[in-house]
Amino acid sequence: MLTDSTPYSGAHDREIETLAEFDRVAAAGSLAGYRLQAVDLTDRTSVLLSLDPAEAVFLGCPMEPAAMAHVRARGAMVFPPVPYLPFDPYRGALYTPDALYEGLEAGYPTTPDARAYEWFQRTRADGDILASMLRSIHDDAISDALDELLTGARVVGVMGGHAMERGKDTYAGAAVLGRTLARSGLTVATGGGPGAMEAANLGAYTAPFADAMLGEALELLAKSPSFTPSIGDWASAAFAVRERWPDGGASVGIPTWFYGHEPPNAFAGHIAKYFANAVREDGLLARCTAGVVFLPGAAGTVQEIFDNATPNYYESRSGPTPMVLVDREHWTRDLPAWPLLEALAKDRPMAARIALVDSVDEAPDALARLTRNAPVTR
Numbered sequence: 422m423l424t425d426s427t428p429y430s431g432a433h434d435r436e437i438e439t440l441a442e443f444d445r446v447a448a449a450g451s452l453a454g455y456r457l458q459a460v461d462l463t464d465r466t467s468v469l470l471s472l473d474p475a476e477a478v479f480l481g482c483p484m485e486p487a488a489m490a491h492v493r494a495r496g497a498m499v500f501p502p503v504p505y506l507p508f509d510p511y512r513g514a515l516y517t518p519d520a521l522y523e524g525l526e527a528g529y530p531t532t533p534d535a536r537a538y539e540w541f542q543r544t545r546a547d548g549d550i551l552a553s554m555l556r557s558i559h560d561d562a563i564s565d566a567l568d569e570l571l572t573g574a575r576v577v578g579v580m581g582g583h584a585m586e587r588g589k590d591t592y593a594g595a596a597v598l599g600r601t602l603a604r605s606g607l608t609v610a611t612g613g614g615p616g617a618m619e620a621a622n623l624g625a626y627t628a629p630f631a632d633a634m635l636g637e638a639l640e641l642l643a644k645s646p647s648f649t650p651s652i653g654d655w656a657s658a659a660f661a662v663r664e665r666w667p668d669g670g671a672s673v674g675i676p677t678w679f680y681g682h683e684p685p686n687a688f689a690g691h692i693a694k695y696f697a698n699a700v701r702e703d704g705l706l707a708r709c710t711a712g713v714v715f716l717p718g719a720a721g722t723v724q725e726i727f728d729n730a731t732p733n734y735y736e737s738r739s740g741p742t743p744m745v746l747v748d749r750e751h752w753t754r755d756l757p758a759w760p761l762l763e764a765l766a767k768d769r770p771m772a773a774r775i776a777l778v779d780s781v782d783e784a785p786d787a788l789a790r791l792t793r794n795a796p797v798t799r
Contacts, residue, residue: 423570423574423608423671423672423673423690423691435454435456436455436456436457436458436513436565437452437456437460438457438459438513438514439460440460440462440465442460443457443460443462443465447465447468447472450473451473452472452473452474452477452492452497453473453474453475454476454477455478456477456478456480457477457478457479457482458480458482458512459480459481459482459509459511459513460482460513461482461483462479462483462484463483463484463485466484466485466487466488469484469488469491470487470491473495474491474492474495474496475495475496475497476496476497477492477497477498478497478498478499478500479492479497479498479500480500480511480562481500481501481502481503481509481510481512482502482511503555506540507533507536507537507539508537508540508559509559510555510556510558510562511558511559512559512562512563512566513562513566514566515563515567515692515693516685516692516693516694517690517691517692518659518660518663518685518686518687518688518689518692521533521534521685521692522534522656525653525656525657525660529651529684534685534694537694538678538681541556542681556697560695560696560697560700560701563694563695564693564700564704566693567675567693567704567708570673570691571608571673571708574608574710575606575608575710576607576608576710577607577712577713577714578610578611578705578706578712578713579595579598579602579609579610579611579617579618579621579713579714580612580617580618580713580715580716580722580725580726581595581616581618581620581621581715581717581718581722582616582617582716582717582721582722583614583615583616583617583683583721584616584719585616585617585620586616587619587620587642587647587658588639589646591617591716591717591781592617592620592639593620593639594620594780594781594782595617595624595781596620596621596623596624596627596635596639597624597635597782598620598621598624598716598781598785599620599621599622599624599625599628599672600624600625601624601785602624602625602714602785602788603628603672604628605785605789608671608672608673609621609622609625609672610672610673610674610675610708611672611673611674611675611689612674612675612676612705612721612725613673613674613675613676613685613686613689613694614674614676614680614683614685614686615647615655615683615686617716617717618674618676618686619659619686621672622674622686622688622689623635623638623659623686625670625672626663626669626688627670628669628670629668629669629670630669634666638662638666641658641661641662641665642658642659644658645657645658648684652684655684656684656687659686659687659688660687663687663688669688669690671690671691672688672689673689673690673691673693674688674689674691674692675692675701675705676692676694676695677694677695677696677697678694678696679696679697679701680698702725702728703728706725706728706729707732707738709729709742710742711742711743711792712743712744712745712774712788712791712792713725713729713742713744713745714747714784714788715744715745715747716748716781717748717751723758726744726746726758726762729742729744730744730762730765730766730771733766733771734765734769734771736770736771740770741769741774742774743774743776743788743791743792744771744774744775744776744791745775745777745778745784745787745791746758746759746775746778747778747780747781747783747784748780748781749777749778749779752777753777759777762775763777773791774791775791776788776791
């Protein structure tokens with residue numbers, strides 16, 4: 422299970438993402454072969470002039486002209502910072518709610534999240550190769566940071582619709598689910614948006630507190646039930662909860678600017694936000710190594726069910742991972758995804774890894790049974 426202080430893994434041991442890491446490596450006398458991401462080196466000119474930078478790569482690292490000339494002349498590759506962008510394409514870490522919502526008191530349109538979406542909308546259809554390249558670099562940097570964060574974690578996904586409103590029993594149920602999963606030692610990951618996604622991240626946030634805290638938080642949030650008509654009011658209510666109960670449990674949100682009308686929720690401590698929704702969807706599900714719980718949803722959730730079923734069917738990610746669908750009527754009558762999923766699973770190993778339950782309260786036990794490979798009555 423992650424905490425907000427979980428350190429990144431040392432698996433990417435040739436990457437330098439902070440000034441402290443730079444100083445540690447520089448003390449050894451060489452930057453040869455290292456990759457530096459978005460580290461401000463303007464105060465390290467004398468150090469850079471003394472180091473061997475052969476085959477190093479500097480990605481968006483501000484530095485003095487003399488230092489830049491030195492590292493380039495000695496075999497380094499330099500990708501300079503890109504001015505006027507509302508985001509850093511070379512970033513070495515995931516986003517936080519505070520970073521995406523900086524300046525919210527002046528209105529949501531002023532925040533980095535809103536400005537990045539506006540830039541995306543303006544550039545996505547004009548065929549500009551620079552904008553396309555910058556989006557791709559950004560998304561690859563996000564994937565790299567997400568891999569570092571989740572190394573060794575047992576990740577369970579919670580998927581569901583964005584229309585689920587605060588104040589509803591379904592929202593409270595999804596929050597209790599997130600709390601239960603987090604308390605069992607799992608890292609909760611969602612699509613990072615409103616509705617069921619926010620509820621599950623909220624539940625994980627409340628996991629370290631007494632049970633009553635969640636009820637109080639739900640009451641406060643119910644005063645702003647939806648991100649429409651005001652994203653600002655909706656987000657401010659979440660930040661008020663975080664301020665009243667700081668240092669909650671960590672979880673992951675993986676949203677996208679492709680669905681820019683869906684703002685990120687403030688309860689996921691680690692936010693991997695993408696421009697490319699296809700990369701985001703596949704990456705989210707691929708990282709749910711401990712399984713996925715699918716709450717009632719619409720087209721997006723149906724897509725996620727079968728995006729996850731495909732590698733389970735072909736066993737392309739090793740063995741199939743557990744899939745729990747919640748709400749029998751929804752998944753057999755309203756949107757009958759379950760009969761098709763069950764038909765796909767027949768006579769295959771994934772048959773022992775899928776379950777349909779009536780209520781969200783049953784989901785954690787069903788997930789645990791599937792994880793043990795025990796047969797599940799459906």
